[in-house]
Every structure is written in C-alpha cells, then in structure tokens.
Amino acid sequence: MNWYNFGMEFKGKVVVVTGGFSGIGEKIVERFSDEGASVVALDKEQADVRREGDVENMIKGTVDKYGKLDILVNCAGIYSQNQWDIPNLSVEEFDDTMNTNFRSIFLTTKYALPHLLKSKGNVVNISSALGLVPEKESSIYCASKAAVNMFTKTLALNYADKGVRINAVCPGPIDTPMLSENIPRNEMKDYLNENPMRRAGATDEVANLVLFLASDKASYITGGLYTVDGGESLK
Numbered sequence: 342m343n344w345y346n347f348g349m350e351f352k353g354k355v356v357v358v359t360g361g362f363s364g365i366g367e368k369i370v371e372r373f374s375d376e377g378a379s380v381v382a383l384d385k386e387q388a389d390v391r392r393e394g395d396v397e398n399m400i401k402g403t404v405d406k407y408g409k410l411d412i413l414v415n416c417a418g419i420y421s422q423n424q425w426d427i428p429n430l431s432v433e434e435f436d437d438t439m440n441t442n443f444r445s446i447f448l449t450t451k452y453a454l455p456h457l458l459k460s461k462g463n464v465v466n467i468s469s470a471l472g473l474v475p476e477k478e479s480s481i482y483c484a485s486k487a488a489v490n491m492f493t494k495t496l497a498l499n500y501a502d503k504g505v506r507i508n509a510v511c512p513g514p515i516d517t518p519m520l521s522e523n524i525p526r527n528e529m530k531d532y533l534n535e536n537p538m539r540r541a542g543a544t545d546e547v548a549n550l551v552l553f554l555a556s557d558k559a560s561y562i563t564g565g566l567y568t569v570d571g572g573e574s575l576k
C-alpha cells in the first residue's frame with residue numbers, strides 16, 4: 342500500500358505514542374519515525390497509562406530528554422465482545438475497560454497539555470467507530486470510546502484559542518492482533534462481510550489519517566471525530 346508522504350514534515354518534532362508496540366500504534370510509531378520525528382513509544386511493560394504516577398513520570402522523562410513535547414497520540418486500548426450481560430458483568434471488567442480506554446487518555450492529556458501549550462502542539466486520540474454506533478456485545482467498550490469522543494470535543498473547544506488542536510480517529514475493524522484475538526477465525530469472514538467495504542482496514546490506512554491530523558496541513562482542524570471504518574458507522 343502506498344503511504345502518504347509528508348516530506349519529513351515532522352523532523353525535529355517530539356511525539357509520544359501510547360500502545361506503540363503493536364497494531365495501529367506500532368504503525369503510527371513507524372510512520373512518525375520515517376518522517377523524521379523523535380518518537381517515544383510506550384506499552385504496558387514500560388508504563389501503566391492507567392496509573393497517574395507512571396504517566397506523570399513518562400511525560401516528564403520525555404520532556405527532560407528532548408526538551409519539549411509536540412504531539413501526543415493516545416492509542417492504548419482494549420476491546421471485549423463479552424459485555425452484553427450487564428447483571429453478570431464484573432466491576433473489575435468495567436474498571437479495566439474504562440481505565441484503559443478513557444482514564445489513560447485523561448491522564449496522558451492532563452500531564453501533556455502544559456507542554457503542548459508551549460509548543461502549540463496537538464493530540465490525536467484513537468477512539469473507535471463503536472464510540473459512534475452501538476455494538477450490543479460491547480456495552481462498556483462502546484461507552485468508553487463515546488467518552489473519549491466527547492472528551493476530545495470538549496478539550497478542543499477549551500484549547501482552540503490557545504493554539505492546541507485535539508482530534509480523534511475512529512477506526513472500525515483493522516487487521517491487527519486485537520481483531521484476530523477477539524473474533525474467532527471461523528467467524529471472521531462473516532464478521533467482515535457485515536462491513537460495507539467487506540474487508541478489514543490496514544494499519545497504514547489509520548496511520549495516514551493520524552499523521553495528517555497531527556501535521557500543519559490540518560492547522561484549521563480541531564474537535565473532529567474521523568472514521569476509518571469501511572463504512573461501519575453508516576449502518
């Protein structure tokens with residue numbers, strides 16, 4: 342697949358990507374690196390983005406090393422299709438989903454914003470098409486991503502006149518380990534046939550949009566929720 346070339350637009354930029362060692366996050370890290378950025382990629386083995394102390398230290402360490410922070414991409418997340426039976430859903434699973442998918446974004450943004458205000462930087466949150474349309478099996482996951490979407494919009498409104506842009510990308514089914522781990526192999530064909538484009542997306546297709554939104558080419562874009570879902574959210 343051809344990648345959109347940004348002409349080393351990110352040379353000299355400092356980027357933090359959570360969930361940066363697999364799937365969509367790994368591709369985003371690769372693309373920013375190819376475009377000249379200094380990228381700090383995180384996964385749960387390095388810092389627990391649900392824990393305030395870990396996040397505070399991670400942001401501080403990045404700024405101490407590079408002197409600034411220009412772009413934050415929040416990509417850490419988990420997905421479950423076993424959340425339809427609310428009376429029997431454990432509080433632990435609720436907390437795990439909400440903390441990983443939403444609390445983490447609150448924490449990283451909380452500690453990144455003072456530095457992004459200095460650099461006039463921006464945030465790209467990786468949300469989900471299921472934050473826009475419901476999936477009956479995934480009630481808490483959908484709620485967590487809807488929270489990300491509204492958080493994105495309210496922050497964008499608060500910081501638009503301060504030079505910080507905040508947007509969200511809402512992927513549908515993307516060819517990643519997360520998809521294959523949650524959809525049994527024998528069900529995958531039928532699952533993807535329900536998508537209007539009849540296929541899973543590629544991580545490149547998400548990364549292209551993330552880099553565009555993080556670039557100066559998107560300088561008048563903030564508060565947007567942009568789907569990369571093959572039309573899933575149209576159903």
